[in-house]
Amino acid sequence: xxxxxxxxxxxxxxxxGMLFKREDLYAPFGTGEVNGxxxxxxxxxxxxxxxxxxxxxxxxxxxxxxxxxxxxxxxAFGMQCQILYGGTKPETLLKLPMPKLAMxxxxxxxxxxxxxxxxxxxxxxQKLQRVKDKRDYIILYxxxxxxxxxxLLGAVADQVKNIPDDIENLVLTCGSGITAIGVxxxxxxxxxxxxxxxxxxxxxxxxxxxHSMLQKHGADRDFFYHxxxxxxxxxxxxxxxxxWGGIRLHPNYEAKTMAWFAKSGLRPEDTLFWITGAEPLAGx
Numbered sequence: 001x002x003x004x005x006x007x008x009x010x011x012x013x014x015x016x017g018m019l020f021k022r023e024d025l026y027a028p029f030g031t032g033e034v035n036g037x038x039x040x041x042x043x044x045x046x047x048x049x050x051x052x053x054x055x056x057x058x059x060x061x062x063x064x065x066x067x068x069x070x071x072x073x074x075x076a077f078g079m080q081c082q083i084l085y086g087g088t089k090p091e092t093l094l095k096l097p098m099p100k101l102a103m104x105x106x107x108x109x110x111x112x113x114x115x116x117x118x119x120x121x122x123x124x125x126q127k128l129q130r131v132k133d134k135r136d137y138i139i140l141y142x143x144x145x146x147x148x149x150x151x152l153l154g155a156v157a158d159q160v161k162n163i164p165d166d167i168e169n170l171v172l173t174c175g176s177g178i179t180a181i182g183v184x185x186x187x188x189x190x191x192x193x194x195x196x197x198x199x200x201x202x203x204x205x206x207x208x209x210x211h212s213m214l215q216k217h218g219a220d221r222d223f224f225y226h227x228x229x230x231x232x233x234x235x236x237x238x239x240x241x242x243x244w245g246g247i248r249l250h251p252n253y254e255a256k257t258m259a260w261f262a263k264s265g266l267r268p269e270d271t272l273f274w275i276t277g278a279e280p281l282a283g284x
Contacts, residue, residue: 006043007155012163016245016266021163024250024278034065034072036100036277037159041152042073042142048151049137055080056235057128058139059112059121062088063237063252067098068280069105070139075254082136084125087116101280114143142176153217156182160190167194168270173257174199175224177206177274180211188219197223198266200257202236226260250279 010025027035028043046056056074060066060083067083074081084104086280087091088111093099099109112124125138143152156179162169170187174180180199187194201211207225214220228234239251242258249255254275261273 005265006040006047006206007158008040010159012272015247017264018244019055019164019167019272020244020247021159021274022216022271023159023248024275026277029072034069034280036065036275037156038065038094038277038279039069039072041155041178042069042139043076043096043112044151044243045139045143045148046073046077046079046137046154047154048148050077050079053079055082055133055136056139057082057125057136058110059082059084059086059118061116061124061236062093063098063279065280066107066139066141066143068101068105071102071105074107076103080136081105082128083107083109084112084121084128085109085116086113088112097280101229101249103270106239134199144176144261149213150167152178153182153185153213157186157189159183160186160192163192163272165192167192167272168192169198169266170198170250170272170274171198171257171261171266172274173199173253174201174277175203177213179204179274181210181217183219183274184210184214184223185219188217197221197225198264199223200226200260201229202234202253204258211225227257247275249275250277252279253277274279 005028010022013020013022023037024035026040056070056079058066058070062085071081092198093109102110113120145248172180194215213219240255242255250260
């Protein structure tokens with residue numbers, strides 16, 4: 001894939017009074033297919049390592065877009081792909097949109113464990129990697145940081161280039177924390193004056209990791225952290241519907257952040273809302 005597509009700078013749009021960073025418009029495979037900042041991170045990572053490996057392996061939630069993102073990336077680079085799930089049944093995989101879409105992209109999908117815990121599935125992925133003489137590369141939860149942090153954080157940080165120079169509030173969904181780190185590093189890199197950063201968490205607490213990585217890159221700063229994940233009644237798996245001015249927000253991520261925003265007291269006209277990606281509809 002050419003460099004222009006990999007590094008496409010997605011637009012900032014004002015919709016119904018609020019600014020949106022539209023990472024969901026990074027959609028190199030077309031409308032309705034996998035898209036967004038996580039796809040770009042995966043594409044840039046595999047662009048670097050694909051000559052040394054035959055295939056990609058990943059393990060994730062049955063509701064996560066990481067499976068079709070990894071599968072689409074493997075297909076684009078002419079690689080095999082295997083998705084490992086746990087704690088589910090074959091008939092369930094055949095009904096759910098994310099496994100279905102991964103299979104449509106050519107991935108081999110299997111139930112590797114009784115538990116869906118990421119640590120167990122990662123252990124199994126490592127065993128499979130050893131059996132295949134390490135010819136497969138493991139895409140970790142949230143897309144690998146580790147030895148490739150320069151590529152992944154740089155991919156996100158570069159997207160800060162076109163946001164306004166002066167912002168009162170920036171609202172960002174926080175899952176693995178990698179996008180949050182990249183955005184905050186980009187704010188430092190491009191000298192953006194963002195007075196209040198609100199990370200809205202839909203996953204376990206990543207604050208320690210975020211601060212540690214930002215310190216390493218000389219970009220640490222204060223931010224507000226809003227913990228939805230441990231809020232009573234919260235469920236990652238349960239989708240939430242939210243549309244803002246025609247923008248359909250991802251039901252497992254940004255839609256829940258928008259529900260938080262609606263009660264936050266923040267003013268839309270003072271806020272930039274960062275959209276990491278949209279739900280791919282092709283698997284439905």
